Amino acid sequence: MFWRRILWKRVRCAFFALAVCAALLFGFAAGAQAADLWVLVPIDTTSNTGDSEADAYKIGSQGQLAWLASKVNGGEAYGGKYFELTGDIDLGGKEWTPIGKGMTSTFDGNFDGKNHKILNLKCNSDGELVGLFGIIPDTSSKIKNLHLVNVSIDSACSGADTSATGGIAGIMFGEIDNCSVTGSVAGGQSSSFYSDTGGIVGVAHGFVTNCFVGGSVTGGDSTGNNRPSSTGGIVGRLEGPNAGVVGCSVEADVTGGNIPASNAGGHSNAGGIAGLDYSGHTPNISNCYASGNVTAGQGQAGSNAGGIVGLVSLLDASKTAVSKCYSFGAVSSVSTGAKRAGGVIGQMDDDKGKVAASYWNKNAAGQTAAKGIANDTPSAQEPNTVALSAPDFANKDKFDRDADGNVWPGTGKWDIGNFMASTWIYPASDHSRPRLLAFFDGGGAVKPQFVWPTPNAVSVRAGEPDKTVAISALDFTPGQISVTGATPLNPVDATFTFSGNVLTVKPKATTALGATSVTVSFKVGGADHSTSFRLNVYEGAVVPPPLPTQVEVPVATPAGGSFAAAVDVTLSCATAGAEIRYTLDGSAPTAASTLYAGPIKIDATKTLKAIAVKAGMTDSDVLTQTYTITPGGGGGGGGGGCDAGFGLFALILGGLYLRRKRG
Numbered sequence: 020m021f022w023r024r025i026l027w028k029r030v031r032c033a034f035f036a037l038a039v040c041a042a043l044l045f046g047f048a049a050g051a052q053a054a055d056l057w058v059l060v061p062i063d064t065t066s067n068t069g070d071s072e073a074d075a076y077k078i079g080s081q082g083q084l085a086w087l088a089s090k091v092n093g094g095e096a097y098g099g100k101y102f103e104l105t106g107d108i109d110l111g112g113k114e115w116t117p118i119g120k121g122m123t124s125t126f127d128g129n130f131d132g133k134n135h136k137i138l139n140l141k142c143n144s145d146g147e148l149v150g151l152f153g154i155i156p157d158t159s160s161k162i163k164n165l166h167l168v169n170v171s172i173d174s175a176c177s178g179a180d181t182s183a184t185g186g187i188a189g190i191m192f193g194e195i196d197n198c199s200v201t202g203s204v205a206g207g208q209s210s211s212f213y214s215d216t217g218g219i220v221g222v223a224h225g226f227v228t229n230c231f232v233g234g235s236v237t238g239g240d241s242t243g244n245n246r247p248s249s250t251g252g253i254v255g256r257l258e259g260p261n262a263g264v265v266g267c268s269v270e271a272d273v274t275g276g277n278i279p280a281s282n283a284g285g286h287s288n289a290g291g292i293a294g295l296d297y298s299g300h301t302p303n304i305s306n307c308y309a310s311g312n313v314t315a316g317q318g319q320a321g322s323n324a325g326g327i328v329g330l331v332s333l334l335d336a337s338k339t340a341v342s343k344c345y346s347f348g349a350v351s352s353v354s355t356g357a358k359r360a361g362g363v364i365g366q367m368d369d370d371k372g373k374v375a376a377s378y379w380n381k382n383a384a385g386q387t388a389a390k391g392i393a394n395d396t397p398s399a400q401e402p403n404t405v406a407l408s409a410p411d412f413a414n415k416d417k418f419d420r421d422a423d424g425n426v427w428p429g430t431g432k433w434d435i436g437n438f439m440a441s442t443w444i445y446p447a448s449d450h451s452r453p454r455l456l457a458f459f460d461g462g463g464a465v466k467p468q469f470v471w472p473t474p475n476a477v478s479v480r481a482g483e484p485d486k487t488v489a490i491s492a493l494d495f496t497p498g499q500i501s502v503t504g505a506t507p508l509n510p511v512d513a514t515f516t517f518s519g520n521v522l523t524v525k526p527k528a529t530t531a532l533g534a535t536s537v538t539v540s541f542k543v544g545g546a547d548h549s550t551s552f553r554l555n556v557y558e559g560a561v562v563p564p565p566l567p568t569q570v571e572v573p574v575a576t577p578a579g580g581s582f583a584a585a586v587d588v589t590l591s592c593a594t595a596g597a598e599i600r601y602t603l604d605g606s607a608p609t610a611a612s613t614l615y616a617g618p619i620k621i622d623a624t625k626t627l628k629a630i631a632v633k634a635g636m637t638d639s640d641v642l643t644q645t646y647t648i649t650p651g652g653g654g655g656g657g658g659g660g661c662d663a664g665f666g667l668f669a670l671i672l673g674g675l676y677l678r679r680k681r682g
Contacts (some may be wrong), residue, residue: 057085057113058581058647062102075101075131079626080579080645081108084137088118097128098157104135104165106643109578112171115142117153117189127157132165132198138578140167140202145175147182148189149207150221158225158261160193167200174216174239176207182214182239183221183255186232192224199231206239206250206276214239214248214276215255215294218269223254229266238276238289238316245284248276248316249294249329252309262298268455269309272348275316275324287316287354288329288365291346296331304328305342308455312383315352315365322354323365325393326379331364336371340364343433345378347412347452361393363404374400376427378418381406412452569637570594573601573629579644585622586646590615592631592639601629607641621646 060082069076078084091097096119119126130152140151148154149172155162167186176182183189184207186200198219206216215221216239218232230253238250249255252269275289288294291309304327315324323329326346333340341363350365352358359365362379379391390397391404402422411417418433419426427433433453571593577586590599599615602608605626615629624647631639 059086069100075103079105079643092124100128103131107136109138112139112141119153134164136166138168140170142172149174149184150188152188154190163196165198170202173205174207181212182207182209184216185220190222191220195227197229201233203235205237208240214241216250217254221255224259233270237274240276247286249288250275251290251293256295257298264304267307272311273313277316278319287318287322289315290325290328293328307344310347312348313350318354322352322358324352324360325365329365331367333372340372342375349383359393363391374403382409570631570639572639573642575644581647587618597631597633
């Protein structure tokens, strides 16, 4: 009996130990899962009405952006409402559910990124519509000034009726303007309809303007019903009479999806700008370029690769499909069946449509024939595409002339200046080919922005000739430019006159040494814009000092988000010698705010705002990060709650067992 009691005691102790371990194990697992979930932070809808751009709802954290997604996917479309970002948002590579993920849960509002960034978007959704947004069906909606950095979008859609994938949106009926996407975008598989993949948008029923894509775009497969797979650097498929792409730039490789043997009538279409152009606007695609490699996939009825567009299928032969565009990379098809690869267009159905003043790189490999348009029967529009050697792209005069060396008539002329013109530039650090002004500064750096002034500063000297400044913008309208508030402050004294879009700065005889900022307001496409430059006045041969620049925005590590315990946040700035000032109460930081001297411990929910400052430079933009502290990882998903409950149950069960045995 004595040994039996000893044995039972050991069994009971072992059972209790197992119960405790189970409680701890599942409790920790529950906390870990909860930490990975989005913590929704409601947007303030009391301070703003959202009824206009001036009164837009403000979004400043990943929690608020996730809250918007949850509301829209719950049935709130926000028709006619306006939203804007107040700062950069780092999504941290956590799985994202698109805003408006299905046909019954759509986003019908407007979204202005204010030229802020959304970083590290990851979306592997198995839905039909994949991107930051899923579907935006309202033709009056507009997404603008939004830049996605380091995206990882890989649609897990498999066997659905359709698949539409894009960095900004899966399907868009309104307008997308001044947006950029860098990273990788990969489409999903469709079973009975189209599979469309674009760096910006999968299917565009409206206009995409002034957008940039860098990285890679890969199409999904189309498996049935004689439907194609269409992949483009900007848009997979242009659809309808109001669709088009203007002023867009692609520096990404584009790879088309495949068509299996079961889809005998399916095409694989891939284009540097668009995979399939099935629209009716004139021109559909203009003032665009693509510099990456374009590869169409396996096709059954055909495989079409084009430097600008894979397949053009217009209902109206009078419409212009492509105007003032060029492709620079290799264009090819991997299909073992019928395939076409053209420097500008892969295939133009029935030769319907027109092409104007467009170029392709004849030194790039892969074209199935030395053609700009790779129709089986030579296209009547072929003379409007010009094959240039790679070195020719560095010669601005080549872009003023057709294949015979004659200057393009009328509006066909590209108008590229030695340094800058109204739309195109030759960046100083990369003179190999023209770049769209909207996306590159004079040094060749990518600058996604709607307008870009020629200089950051103008220097004049008393007694020397006048200086001119070209105010450059896409779709600039002559006669719509004017100076407002440009009278220089003392001691600078000068006059300003305009001729077209060129501002002449004339120093007066009494001009004194000094400097000031000159602001110029003008209209582009009827919309108001402004830009500014610094005016320096010198005498003799004095060398101007370095141009003033803005301090880089501070970076917070880790980025804002949800944490189960206190977190130490470090701040850094890429500008050497800059100091960082910050607040934790949500107020705007100034040069007099708390000086950052080391890691900041945040043990309760707070909003961190910071700026970087340096003498002689403009203060940085404001960094805004919200840290939500939820001790114990509370509020986890269903799986986490179940695991924690099991651990508690195991702990109680062990205690009851001991009590019963003691009794």
